[in-house]
Amino acid sequence: MNAKKIDHLATGVIYTLVISVIVILIAILGYILFNGVPDISWHFLTSAAQSFSAGGGIRDQLFNSLYLLILTIIVSLPIGLGAGIYLSEYAPNNWTTELIRTSVEVLSSLPSVVVGLFGYLLFVIKLNLGFSILSGAIALTFFNLPLLTRNIEESLRGVPDLQREAGMSLGLSSWKTTTKIVLPAALPGILTGLILSAGRIFGEAAALIYTAGQSAPTVDYTNWNIFSTTSFLNPMRPAETLAVHIWKVNTESVTPDAHLISSASSAVLIIVILIFNLGARFLGNKLYNKITASK
Amino acid sequence: MKEYNLTDSYITDITEKKALSTDNLQVYYGDNHAIFDANLNFPRYKITALIGASGCGKSTFLRCLNRMNDKVARVDGEIMYRNTDINSSKINVYEVRKHIGMVFQRPNPFAKSIKENIIFALKNAGINQKDELEERLEQSLKSAALWDEVKDNLNKSALALSGGQQQRLCIARSIAMKPDILLLDEPASALDPISTSKIEETLQTLKKDYSIIIVTHNLQQASRISDYTAFLHLGHIIEYNSTVNVFTHPKMRPTEDYVSGNFG
Ligand SMILES: Nc1ncnc2c1ncn2[C@@H]1O[C@H](COP(=O)(O)OP(=O)(O)OP(=O)(O)O)[C@@H](O)[C@H]1O
Numbered sequence: 001m002n003a004k005k006i007d008h009l010a011t012g013v014i015y016t017l018v019i020s021v022i023v024i025l026i027a028i029l030g031y032i033l034f035n036g037v038p039d040i041s042w043h044f045l046t047s048a049a050q051s052f053s054a055g056g057g058i059r060d061q062l063f064n065s066l067y068l069l070i071l072t073i074i075v076s077l078p079i080g081l082g083a084g085i086y087l088s089e090y091a092p093n094n095w096t097t098e099l100i101r102t103s104v105e106v107l108s109s110l111p112s113v114v115v116g117l118f119g120y121l122l123f124v125i126k127l128n129l130g131f132s133i134l135s136g137a138i139a140l141t142f143f144n145l146p147l148l149t150r151n152i153e154e155s156l157r158g159v160p161d162l163q164r165e166a167g168m169s170l171g172l173s174s175w176k177t178t179t180k181i182v183l184p185a186a187l188p189g190i191l192t193g194l195i196l197s198a199g200r201i202f203g204e205a206a207a208l209i210y211t212a213g214q215s216a217p218t219v220d221y222t223n224w225n226i227f228s229t230t231s232f233l234n235p236m237r238p239a240e241t242l243a244v245h246i247w248k249v250n251t252e253s254v255t256p257d258a259h260l261i262s263s264a265s266s267a268v269l270i271i272v273i274l275i276f277n278l279g280a281r282f283l284g285n286k287l288y289n290k291i292t293a294s295k
Numbered sequence: 296m297k298e299y300n301l302t303d304s305y306i307t308d309i310t311e312k313k314a315l316s317t318d319n320l321q322v323y324y325g326d327n328h329a330i331f332d333a334n335l336n337f338p339r340y341k342i343t344a345l346i347g348a349s350g351c352g353k354s355t356f357l358r359c360l361n362r363m364n365d366k367v368a369r370v371d372g373e374i375m376y377r378n379t380d381i382n383s384s385k386i387n388v389y390e391v392r393k394h395i396g397m398v399f400q401r402p403n404p405f406a407k408s409i410k411e412n413i414i415f416a417l418k419n420a421g422i423n424q425k426d427e428l429e430e431r432l433e434q435s436l437k438s439a440a441l442w443d444e445v446k447d448n449l450n451k452s453a454l455a456l457s458g459g460q461q462q463r464l465c466i467a468r469s470i471a472m473k474p475d476i477l478l479l480d481e482p483a484s485a486l487d488p489i490s491t492s493k494i495e496e497t498l499q500t501l502k503k504d505y506s507i508i509i510v511t512h513n514l515q516q517a518s519r520i521s522d523y524t525a526f527l528h529l530g531h532i533i534e535y536n537s538t539v540n541v542f543t544h545p546k547m548r549p550t551e552d553y554v555s556g557n558f559g
C-alpha cells in the first residue's frame with residue numbers, strides 16, 4: 001500500500017468513529033429531550049413536588065441544585081485557585097510536589113458514590129452537620145476540587161514563561177506577576193473549566209444522596225434570614241437536588257405520573273447542562289478574543 | 296570544532312565612566328559551569344555587543360546583570376553598579392530590575408492593551424499621577440519609534456500588533472521605567488529587515504540616555520550599532536575591545552576566526 005492509500009484509509013476510519021460518537025450523542029440527547037420537553041411547563045417548573053398525587057413540579061429541586069452549585073463554587077474556587085497557583089507557580093520540582101499532584105489525580109478518579117459515603121460518615125454523622133446543603137456542598141467540593149485544581153494549574157502553565165520573565169524584568173514581585181499578568185492571561189481557560197465543572201456538579205447525584213439528603217422540605221422563598229429553619233437560604237436544611245430527584249422518582253416514587261416527572265426533569269437537567277457547556281465555549285472564546293483583540 | 300586556548304584573553308581597559316562591571320563572575324547550572332571568570336567593565340551611554348557562537352553563554356551572562364538568573368542558576372562573583380554589589384543576596388532584586396531593564400529575544404507583551412502594557416509596571420512602581428503616566432506613555436513609545444503607528448489605538452490589545460511592533464512595544468515598556476541600563480537579548484532576531492533597522496535606529500537614539508548591552512548573533516548588526524564588543528567562547532570572555540578593533544584588528548585567534556567566518 002502506498003502512503004496515499006493508507007492516508008485515505010486512516011481518514012475513513014477516523015471519520016467513521018467520529019460520526020458514530022456524534023450519532024450516539026444525538027440519539028441520547030434526542031431521546032431525552034423528545035420524551036421530556038413536551039411535559040415541561042411553567043407550572044412544572046414553579047410548583048412543589050407531590051409525594052402521592054399527580055401534577056407535582058420541581059421548583060424546590062431546581063432551586064436546591066442551583067443553590068448547592070453556587071455554594072460549592074464559593075467553597076471550591078478559592079481552594080482550587082490557591083492550590084492551582086501553588087502547583088504551577090511556586091511548587092519546587094521535587095517528590096513532595098509530585099506526591100501532591102498524584103494525590104490530586106487519585107482524588108479526581110474517586111467514584112462519586114465513595115465521596116458521598118465518605119461525606120456521610122464524616123460530615124453528616126461525625127461532625128453532626130446532618131443531611132444538609134452544607135454537607136452536600138462540602139462533599140461536592142471534594143468531588144470537584146481535584147479536576148478544578150488540575151484545570152487551573154494547566155491553564156496557568158499554558159501561559160508562556162516569557163510572560164513571567166517580562167513581569168520579573170520590570171521589577172514586579174512574583175506574586176504580582178502571577179496575579180496581575182499570568183492569571184488574567186489564563187482566565188479564559190480557567191473560566192471554561194469552571195463552567196464545565198459547574199455542569200458536572202449540577203448533574204451529580206451519587207455524592208449527594210447521603211449528604212444533602214433526599215428530602216425537599218417546604219421552604220419559604222420570602223424568608224431571607226439564612227439562620228431561620230424555614231428560609232430557602234438556610235444551608236443546614238436537607239435539600240434534594242434535581243439529579244437526586246430523578247433517581248428517587250425512578251426508584252421509589254408512588255406518584256402516578258412518576259414517569260412523566262422523571263422524563264421532564266431529565267430534560268430540564270440536560271438543558272441546563274447544555275447551557276453551561278455552550279456558555280463555557282461562548283464565554284471562553286469571548287474573553288479570549290477580548291484579551292487578544294483578535295476576531 | 297577547533298581547539299583554542301581558553302585561558303588567554305584580551306580585555307581592554309575602559310577609561311570612560313562605567314555603567315556596570317563584573318568581577319570574577321561565575322555561573323553554574325547545577326554542575327555545568329557556564330560562565331568562567333568574567334571581568335568586564337561596561338561604559339556609560341555606549342552600546343556594548345556580546346557576540347559568540349550559540350551556547351557560548353551570552354544569554355546566561357546577560358541575565359545575571361539584572362538578577363534574572365535567580366532560582367535558575369548559581370551566580371558567584373560581584374556585579375558592581377553605582378558602588379554596590381547587586382549580586383549580593385541582601386540586595387532588593389525588584390529595585391535592581393527597575394534600574395536595569397531587559398528586552399528578550401522573543402517579543403513578550405502582556406495580554407493587555409498597548410497603553411496598559413506600558414503603564415502597568417509604572418503604577419506598580421508607585422507612579423500614579425495621570426499626567427506623569429500619559430507623559431511616560433507617549434515619550435517611551437516615541438523613543439521606541441512606535442508612537443506614530445499606535446497613537447490612535449492605545450486601547451487595542453498589544454497581541455494584535457505585528458512581531459516587530461510588539462518588540463518595539465517591549466522596548467518602550469522597558470524604557471518607560473526610566474532605567475539606567477538596558478539589556479537586550481537578540482531583540483531583532485525574530486524580525487524582518489525593516490523592523491530590525493527600526494530597532495537599530497531606536498537603539499542609536501536611546502544611547503544618549505541609556506547604557507545598552509546587547510546580545511546579537513548578527514555580526515553586521517554588532518559592527519553597525521555597537522561601540523564595544525565582547526566575544527565569548529564556551530563561557531570564557533576571549534576578547535573585549537572597541538568594536539572597530541574587534542572586527543578589524545582582533546587580538547585573539549578565536550575572535551579572528553569568528554569574525555572572519557572561519558570558526559568551527
Ligand atoms: N536554564 C538552563 N538550565 C540549564 N542549562 C542552561 C540553561 N540555560 C542555558 N543553559 C546552558 O548554558 C550554556 C549557555 O547557554 P546560553 O543560553 O547562555 O547560550 P547563548 O550564548 O545565549 O546561546 P544562543 O546564542 O543559542 O542563545 C549552554 O550550554 C546551555 O545548555
Ligand SMILES: [Mg+2]
Nearest residue numbers: 353354355480
Ligand atoms: Mg541566548
